[in-house]
Amino acid sequence: MSAEAPPVQGRVYARAGGPVLRLSESEAQTAAPSAPERMIINMGPQHPSTHGVLRLLLELDGETVTRCKPIIGYLHTGMEKTGETLTYLQGPTNVTRMDYASPLFTELAFSVATETLLGLELPPRATWIRMLMCELNRIGSHLLFQATNGMDLGAVSMMLYGWREREEVLRLLEQITGLRMNHNYIRPGGVAADLPDGWRDDTLSLLDPIGDRLDEYDALLTGQPIWRERLQGVGVISAEECLALGVTGPILRSTGYSWDLRRHMPYLDYDQLEFDVICGSYGDSFDRYAIRLNEIRESIRLVRQILEGMPAGDYRVQDKKVTPPPRGRIDESMEALIHHFKIFTEGFKVPAGEVYAAVESPRGELGCYMVSDGGPKPLRMHIRAPSFVNLQALPYLLEGRLVADAVAIISSVDPIMGEVDR
């Protein structure tokens, strides 16, 4: 695994005059396009393939995109502000709504940040349940990508297949967490509940068919000439550009740059598991498609190992400060009732300090920057959302491409607008 540092020459990529022209919002509104035969059009915010409410200002020269500016904020609901009004136990209900396609990763980053401030050491079973849930969620999220990517390129059957398989994954997640999405399952101190009876068989009966269906996707799409024609060489980005732009995740890996936090800066117990970091070589939309498809296979491999190695024990830390007393105790002990009440109303206090915790979400590095002033609510809770940063690559990916490719390229970035706008 080479993590060689290629030289980054910031100024080369910076603003107009560099190899890629960029367009500022004010420029587009006031000044005329850079040449008389060019025009500026709006794509979105309500467009079937913008994955939410993303608006793009495109400067076109005939059919060719010369400059582009993503305009975001249509889904902004002030979740970071809300996070400052919620206790650490309520926090996951808020952050889970950011990246709604892979909610468990945001919960995980939030919980890890809180636990680091608290100095908690998790029981092994809690860690492994978290890994299990995150990998299942990664499968679901990448299946969703396969579905929407297929739809954006006109492969409608792929849309139906991807959605069908994702629903199977959501059914299992619902069985374990109680909710299809926005689980609030990973919480500071562990997870909300132990795995239900029969979870092992249910997981296995999910994995087997999905593995087979991935081969069907391969047969349907990967070798198909039309699919290749629409994706190969479309939306090319280099590793240097990705690094300069802060881009992480499958987009960075599509350039052949091997960087996956699970492998290179392991968190949870990923260093005990075997998996491959999938890399592309051309940095085009096809590589990004193939990486996500094969990451599903790697996640299946990981889940199988987690099934093998799942330790017994507690599913949450037995620390009276953050863990409510068991349900049975509440009926017989006044102190337990008070304790329970205090944890859920006032919340527990977290030592003052600031910390940054990051996990590898299906879209890249998802970080949580948490500042505590010693009270029961964070002074500041900031989520470093991978989609928000990755969107900056769009002008680079689109430059010189046809408008018809724009949809394919947006899709290959796989932005989740809930996370972009927060």
Place this chain on the structure above:
Amino acid sequence: MAPSSPEGVADLGVAAGTDPAGAPVLHPRPAELLEVAEALRDAGYIQCLDVCAVDYLGADSRTDLPDEVVPERFEVVVTLISHQRRDRVRLRVQVPEGDPRLPTLFDLFPGTENPEREVFDMFGIGFDDHPDMTRILMPEDWEGHPLRKDYAVGIVPVRFKAAGDPR
């Protein structure tokens, strides 16, 4: 100089420390930010992951700052990562309330474009020479900066312009 301070900036004389997770934290003054960021970039911290800000208005104790750092109301936090060394370093810059501005990191790390716009939008901290210093998440005619501590939660009534007076 704390031993955890990454090499390459040891001679810059920037106050340093570590966070509860043991990650190195540097405290450059606003005027030193670009210099320190450039030195770190050349030392292998090739990717800027994040720029965000914190409003410490009303926070009585700031125990985690080194002695030589003068606390201000705002703090801009820059997170850099070195893939080679496999660690992150955080720059915490104190920004005074009276003159909330910093030089932009855009020329060093073009990926700070969106995060710096977000900091401007949410905190009103401007970045000099940023190519597009406009609001990013809030409507462009919005007044105030929502993540400031003196900005209340949820007091703005929703108005539908098209709907007339109900009476």
